[in-house]
Amino acid sequence: MRVMGVDPGLTRCGLALIETAPGRAVTALDVDVVRTTSDEPLERRLRAVHSVADEWMEIHRPDVVAIERVFAQNQVSTAMGTAQAAGVVALAAAYREIPVAFHTPSEVKAAITGSGRADKKQMTLMITRILGLQKPPSPADAADALALAVCHSWRAPMQGRVDSLDAHVARSRAGFEAKVAAAREAAASDGTGRRDPAADQERARAAARGMARTKGVRW
Structure with missing residues (x-):
């Protein structure tokens, strides 16, 4: 199964693709970060995110897209932009009839590190080990996208049984x-x-x- 992980954002949107094997074996196939600047109009920033995500789906043909579920905490404006980016990625998947799954940050952290309170450094270290990468993925958005994809690949079979x-x-x-x-x-x-x-x-x-x-x- 091919899983496309998305760490949504307007300034930086992380994209990653992994392939699963029997058991919990996973292999990283590709990773990228879509960048836009705050001085661009919102519609153009969203178009850029949608365009790259759609291109990824065209090239890699993922079986499912895993996106981080957005929560509005203290910075509501940031959460709004993140939610909008997540929405255009989900829309691109819907047009291609690719299933979309949403996972909370704590679910991803727990799946990768065993703790829902892990920090960015711990997450990057563990995803580097799990995927056998020669160096940590950078920036953090890339590591988060990989973590989302791995989280879904491990949680999906269990969720199906439940x-x-x-x-x-x-x-x-x-x-x-x-x-x-x-x-x-x-x-x-x-x-x-x-x-x-x-x-x-x-x-x-x-x-x-x-x-x-x-x-x-x-x-």
Whole structure:
């Protein structure tokens, strides 16, 4: 699988491409940083980011694009520009029908270093070791883009299994609730047309026990 990592930004937007192998093996294929200057009009800066990202997708044909999820903290204006850059990259991927995944900075740090509070230096050191690079990627935006790509390649299989398990549990719960409802509807009356609450409860419990044995689910 080829993963394109994007560390969005208007002044510097990091782009990276890695390829995964069975297990957790990853190989860096390319890395770049798109630069624009603050004296340029916003629309031209966004066009530059979109143009380079689209060119990368045309050349490298990634299977998925992993973008850092933007949070507005103290510097709201900076966060706005970062979010806009992330948006045009996601748009480029959408036009090419390439799936897009978003990861928070803490998720990336935890995946790469084991700690969601790792600093830039630790992140750069670990991504250099993981990818077996001869020297640390520079600037930091390049290292962050590589880290995003690696994070997604490691998290995606686990997330897929979690989603599958959630879907199975949801189906099992829906089946259980349907059986309970059916048992209540079919519960015998006392001959006068009135329901027997005690009988209803006992049949519902029996249906639940049977459902649990059939599905192997413990509630």
